[in-house]
Each structure stands twice: as C-alpha cells, then as structure tokens.
Amino acid sequence: MVTLLxxxxxxxxxxxxxxxVPQAIIPWIxxxxxxxxxxxxxxxxARAFGQSQIYRxxxxxxxxxxxxxxxFAASVWGFVQSRAVPxxxxxxxxxxxxxxxxxxxxxxxxxxxxxLFASPAGGAPPKAVLxxxxxxxx
Amino acid sequence: MDEPAVSANLCHKAGYTxxxxxxxxxxxxxxxDLLHVGGGIDGHDISRPAEFLVDPSGVVHWENFTEDIRVRxxxxxxxxxxxxxx
Numbered sequence: 001m002v003t004l005l006x007x008x009x010x011x012x013x014x015x016x017x018x019x020x021v022p023q024a025i026i027p028w029i030x031x032x033x034x035x036x037x038x039x040x041x042x043x044x045x046a047r048a049f050g051q052s053q054i055y056r057x058x059x060x061x062x063x064x065x066x067x068x069x070x071x072f073a074a075s076v077w078g079f080v081q082s083r084a085v086p087x088x089x090x091x092x093x094x095x096x097x098x099x100x101x102x103x104x105x106x107x108x109x110x111x112x113x114x115x116l117f118a119s120p121a122g123g124a125p126p127k128a129v130l131x132x133x134x135x136x137x138x
Numbered sequence: 139m140d141e142p143a144v145s146a147n148l149c150h151k152a153g154y155t156x157x158x159x160x161x162x163x164x165x166x167x168x169x170x171d172l173l174h175v176g177g178g179i180d181g182h183d184i185s186r187p188a189e190f191l192v193d194p195s196g197v198v199h200w201e202n203f204t205e206d207i208r209v210r211x212x213x214x215x216x217x218x219x220x221x222x223x224x
Contacts, residue, residue: 093198105158107146135185
C-alpha cells in the first residue's frame with residue numbers, strides 16, 4: 001500500500017513567528033519548533049526520494065519542502081527581527097533624573113510627570129511611579 | 139504612540155485603570171532615547187520596550203531594557219523593584 005508517512009511528517013510543521021515568551025527563559029525556545037520542522041522535513045524527503053518503493057510522494061514532498069523552507073526562513077527572520085532592538089545608550093540610567101514630559105491621557109487631558117506623583121483622592125502620594133514604554137499593536 | 143482615542147479603546151477592552159498616555163509624535167520617546175527607527179509595521183518608527191521606576195524627585199531607581207521585544211518584565215519583577223523603594 002502506498003504510504004505517504006514520510007511526506008506526511010512534513011505537514012507537522014507549526015510555525016510561531018511572534019510568540020511572546022511569557023517567561024524569563026531566553027526566547028531561543030522559539031527556534032525549537034522550526035528546527036523540529038526542518039528535521040522532519042529532511043526525514044520526509046529522505047523517505048520519499050530514498051525509499052520511493054515504500055514511501056511515495058516525490059511531487060508532494062517537493063512542494064511541501066519548498067513551503068517548509070519558506071516557513072523556516074520566515075521564522076528565522078522573525079526571530080532575528082525581534083532581537084533587533086536599538087541600544088538606547090542615551091536613556092536615563094539608574095541614579096539619573098528622567099526627562100520631564102507632558103502628554104495627553106486617553107481623554108486628551110495633558111498629564112505631566114509631576115502630576116503622576118500627585119496624591120490620589122483621599123490617599124497618600126505614591127512613593128514611586130513606573131513608566132512603561134509599551135511597544136505594541138492593538 | 140497611538141492616539142488617545144485608540145488607547146482609550148484598548149484600556150476599556152483590557153480593563154486598565156492606570157494612566158495611559160499618548161506620545162503620537164514620539165517626542166518623549168526620543169527624549170528618553172527609546173526610538174526604534176523603522177521598527178514598527180510598515181517601517182513606522184516605534185518605541186522600543188523599556189520600563190523605569192522613578193521616585194518623586196524624578197530619579198531612576200530601577201529600569202529594564204529588554205534585548206528581545208517578545209520578552210517583557212513580569213509583574214513579580216516589577217513589584218519586587220517597587221517594594222525596594224523606601
């Protein structure tokens with residue numbers, strides 16, 4: 001019987017290009033899936049072409065191989081892009097004073113850094129303010 | 139860098155109650171040297187991720203600059219830094 005097992009293994013290639021790693025573990029985990037995919041691809045192609053009596057699928061295998069290589073390239077590119085962060089050598093360091101600012105809040109009202117330290121209604125003033133520069137897309 | 143209206147929508151959907159500011163021209167982002175030129179979709183400029191814990195005199199007590207945009211500080215990290223402030 002014709003078995004496409006070798007070529008079918010190429011389809012188990014799930015790709016996650018932009019995966020926010022929710023842990024402090026280095027994001028090299030993101031390369032594990034594409035690496036596994038590449039391995040399965042090689043095994044699948046070896047079976048399809050090397051043992052074509054048992055495993056059919058040279059045409060499908062080639063098509064999937066091209067797609068898989070493209071996906072692999074895309075995931076590597078995504079990985080590299082995620083780490084292409086500017087040095088920000090001029091950013092305020094610990095012990096330095098941060099630049100002042102006044103920016104509009106969600107209601108368009110101007111808010112200054114000083115205002116962030118103002119006491120909330122009926123409460124004590126905050127001991128610190130956390131400024132989060134959140135790069136993201138909604 | 140989103141407009142206030144866009145941020146308002148996000149805060150509403152996500153249930154954020156903290157102050158959310160808009161730096162649409164990236165003026166403050168630049169002042170803090172956090173601009174990532176062409177780093178956004180379609181090659182737009184965007185801020186790189188960064189966090190600063192600042193005391194009332196404006197001095198930085200703790201900060202974080204990630205090397206990978208997918209890795210951000212967790213709440214425990216931020217809370218631990220905040221607890222160190224006397």
